[in-house]
């Protein structure tokens with residue numbers, strides 16, 4: 015026997031039970047997105063590497079150490095498996111001229127790739143649902159994003175979640191802050207780690223984003239960007255907060271929050287929980303008014319957010335009972351040469367009428383087939399032997415709860431099942 019093959023570390027299989035939960039989650043998410051007027055966009059998983067180095071930022075964890083980048087052997091192109099969705103979404107919208115007539119409310123969902131150390135809630139292939147509002151400048155859309163998150167957490171029954179909010183101001187405000195921050199960090203240059211030293215001049219704001227516990231004290235006392243905000247940025251930030259208060263969404267201002275990607279300005283937010291260990295943030299986003307221009311589009315404001323589906327699923331599943339979510343309405347059991355084709359046709363008839371039907375394949379005694387029927391979670395078994403087939407009938411037998419076995423024609427079965435499953 016040859017050796018067993020394994021999946022790639024940090025890239026997970028979703029087995030049927032879990033995959034069904036994901037589908038149930040995706041349905042809730044789709045309804046929720048529709049209820050706010052967001053429309054889907056699907057972009058490729060592979061993009062040119064420079065989209066992310068330009069879009070996400072050269073001096074970010076993602077671009078410096080986490081991307082799966084490779085050279086196409088056939089034409090030497092530099093390509094990357096997408097580590098996030100915003101850059102691709104903006105690239106696509108610019109390329110296809112989507113926003114310059116009308117602003118757009120868009121969402122995407124799918125796998126992202128980052129080479130990180132796998133642990134609970136942190137994988138190398140993970141999934142995000144992302145929401146982008148392109149072409150909207152006002153604070154109302156920032157608040158819309160936060161309020162819609164709150165609604166989803168409520169729909170999913172998540173508690174123990176906290177909203178952290180900050181403003182990163184505009185480019186000029188960040189420039190003033192940057193000078194002060196560099197001056198401050200220079201005093202601690204010897205104590206900074208390798209990342210910190212490298213980013214000190216290249217992108218000092220990123221130093222504040224460190225996860226190194228040894229640097230927390232230094233970072234805590236650093237000049238806060240929020241104290242450098244001018245009138246317009248403050249007004250925008252105030253307006254977002256007023257709308258949140260209006261919607262009764264509690265928040266905490268965290269002046270240290272800078273987000274891990276370079277494209278943000280003004281409002282940034284993170285939803286955190288204490289229940290996922292170090293992977294505390296399960297949804298994050300904010301405004302990125304400069305990105306469209308930076309990626310070659312006509313300047314236009316934008317904001318958005320992304321949630322990590324694995325992390326949200328971990329939180330959601332805590333509150334759910336185990337056991338299969340999805341089971342067929344009917345399991346068709348049959349034995350005999352005449353019975354098989356008759357049962358096969360009857361199963362198709364039921365499916366045409368909208369029922370979920372599993373047809374037994376692989377033979378075996380009635381008894382062993384009935385065991386399979388029971389194990390499938392189906393509400394009813396439809397039983398066909400040669401005698402029934404000769405009489406043009408099938409037998410309907412309830413597998414859960416009360417009820418007699420009943421012989422009917424396949425056409426009458428449709429009525430009977432509808433009545434049993436959906437009648438009072």
Ligand code: ATP
Pocket residue numbers: 098128130135136137138139140141142273274275293294295296297298299320321322323324325
């Ligand atoms: P973290 O600080 O946990 O590394 P991040 O700031 O890199 O997160 P974002 O780029 O903002 O994350 O991505 C948005 C969301 O995607 C995160 O809040 C998280 O829920 C999820 N996410 C990010 N990286 C991973 C990963 N490697 N595995 C699973 N989920 C992830």
Ligand code: MG
Pocket residue numbers: 075274
């Ligand atoms: Mg990260």
